[in-house]
Amino acid sequence: MKRIGILALQGAVAEHMHALSKLQNVTTLAVKTIDEIKEVDGLILPGGESTAMGKLLDYFQMLEPLKNLINQGLPVWGTCAGMILLAKEISAQETSYLQAMDTVVKRNGYGSQLDSFQTTASIPEISTAPIPLTFIRAPYIESAKENVKVLAKVDNKIVAAQQDHMLATAFHPELTNDLSFHRYFVEKVV
Numbered sequence: 247m248k249r250i251g252i253l254a255l256q257g258a259v260a261e262h263m264h265a266l267s268k269l270q271n272v273t274t275l276a277v278k279t280i281d282e283i284k285e286v287d288g289l290i291l292p293g294g295e296s297t298a299m300g301k302l303l304d305y306f307q308m309l310e311p312l313k314n315l316i317n318q319g320l321p322v323w324g325t326c327a328g329m330i331l332l333a334k335e336i337s338a339q340e341t342s343y344l345q346a347m348d349t350v351v352k353r354n355g356y357g358s359q360l361d362s363f364q365t366t367a368s369i370p371e372i373s374t375a376p377i378p379l380t381f382i383r384a385p386y387i388e389s390a391k392e393n394v395k396v397l398a399k400v401d402n403k404i405v406a407a408q409q410d411h412m413l414a415t416a417f418h419p420e421l422t423n424d425l426s427f428h429r430y431f432v433e434k435v436v
């Protein structure tokens with residue numbers, strides 16, 4: 247049995263818990279403190295608003311301890327805002343947060359909320375079937391070092407990537423019925 251935490255300071259927490267509840271051999275925990283995070287085998291940083299989540303992490307003095315846990319190998323998956331939190335650099339922004347993945351991320355890379363969209367992509371590492379992708383005021387990875395494995399591109403922009411125990415998606419698998427990214431995280435990354 248693997249225990250997956252979802253960082254529950256802000257954002258799409260319930261949706262990830264719901265998706266994970268459909269998998270076998272997984273229990274979920276909405277985590278709000280570093281002590282709770284130390285109890286899980288893997289952590290999801292959900293979508294939401296990266297500035298708000300970053301401020302909350304800072305306010306609750308969780309930024310440095312979480313950064314250390316990730317550096318020590320805690321498996322993490324950042325979706326959308328979570329992907330922004332994981333990036334070493336955020337394009338056109340001075341502050342970045344967990345500085346864990348060797349990526350430069352562009353926030354709101356597709357424009358405003360109204361430019362949210364859905365598409366499908368074939369991502370062989372994740373699933374043999376095409377995967378539906380939901381982008382909501384999404385970021386993309388502008389550039390990544392060669393130790394970052396690019397999993398998917400949409401319109402030639404990197405939208406899913408993995409670096410060792412860290413997974414990042416610009417889109418929201420928890421808002422679709424496709425469980426392949428959740429399964430991949432739990433089985434292959436954690």
Ligand SMILES: NC(=O)CC[C@H](N)C(=O)O
Pocket residue numbers: 292293294295296297325326327328330353354382383384385
């Ligand atoms: N769906 C999302 O997580 C959107 C991310 C948001 N636009 C941000 O910059 O944090």
